[in-house]
Amino acid sequence: GAGVSQSPSNKVTEKGKDVELRCDPISGHTALYWYRQSLGQGLEFLIYFQGNSAPDKSGLPSDRFSAERTGGSVSTLTIQRTQQEDSAVYLCASSLVAGKGQPQHFGDGTRLSIL
Amino acid sequence: AQTVTQSQPEMSVQEAETVTLSCTYDTSESDYYLFWYKQPPSRQMILVIRQEAYKQQNATENRFSVNFQKAAKSFSLKISDSQLGDAAMYFCAYRSAGGKLQFGAGTQVVVTP
Numbered sequence: 631g632a633g634v635s636q637s638p639s640n641k642v643t644e645k646g647k648d649v650e651l652r653c654d655p656i657s658g659h660t661a662l663y664w665y666r667q668s669l670g671q672g673l674e675f676l677i678y679f680q681g682n683s684a685p686d687k688s689g690l691p692s693d694r695f696s697a698e699r700t701g702g703s704v705s706t707l708t709i710q711r712t713q714q715e716d717s718a719v720y721l722c723a724s725s726l727v728a729g730k731g732q733p734q735h736f737g738d739g740t741r742l743s744i745l
Numbered sequence: 746a747q748t749v750t751q752s753q754p755e756m757s758v759q760e761a762e763t764v765t766l767s768c769t770y771d772t773s774e775s776d777y778y779l780f781w782y783k784q785p786p787s788r789q790m791i792l793v794i795r796q797e798a799y800k801q802q803n804a805t806e807n808r809f810s811v812n813f814q815k816a817a818k819s820f821s822l823k824i825s826d827s828q829l830g831d832a833a834m835y836f837c838a839y840r841s842a843g844g845k846l847q848f849g850a851g852t853q854v855v856v857t858p
Binding site for chain 2: 661663665672673675678680686689719721723725728729731732733734735736737738739741
């Protein structure tokens with residue numbers, strides 16, 4: 631597809647379970663970003679990948695959160711032992727490179743609900 | 746650390762009228778980029794306009810324009826000739842050296858017929 635693709639669109643799970651969220655960036659984009667959008671905290675940066683460089687994990691809220699990007703393309707955000715405060719929309723974005731002026735193109739997000 | 750402030754939780758505008766959304770930011774950097782994104786109920790963040798800090802000329806994109814005041818660290822968005830399709834949440838964002846975006850809290854734009 632032409633845009634950033636995220637799956638699933640919605641995910642409902644029980645507290646304590648692990649979840650995996652997937653992001654397929656625009657073809658050729660070397661930079662990939664994860665953000666979280668929640669009612670209480672607004673839009674927060676989580677992590678970003680640029681090519682083969684070490685990812686910037688400075689926004690991950692706890693060690694229950696991790697992300698990987700395989701082959702410089704698809705990325706998976708994993709949340710272990712989910713808590714109710716993890717409920718949010720998780721947005722993925724990609725850009726051609728991580729340069730300041732390059733616009734980030736967003737996917738439709740995954741709405742995660744923790745029961 | 747950079748902070749982005751949008752002080753207007755909601756703005757209402759009539760069709761065909763003009764509305765201005767305010768955004769201020771705090772940074773010690775001299776070279777950076779600023780963006781306005783639109784988020785309709787579909788959730789997708791759509792880029793509206795961007796401004797390079799080293800350019801004095803204000804960016805424009807069709808009915809959307811910005812008033813960038815670097816010294817005042819202000820970056821307002823003007824929507825002219827408002828249309829029903831402009832109704833959405835608008836986010837101001839600052840892009841730091843590392844590439845990640847710092848967002849404001851957002852302003853909900855309501856367009857009335």
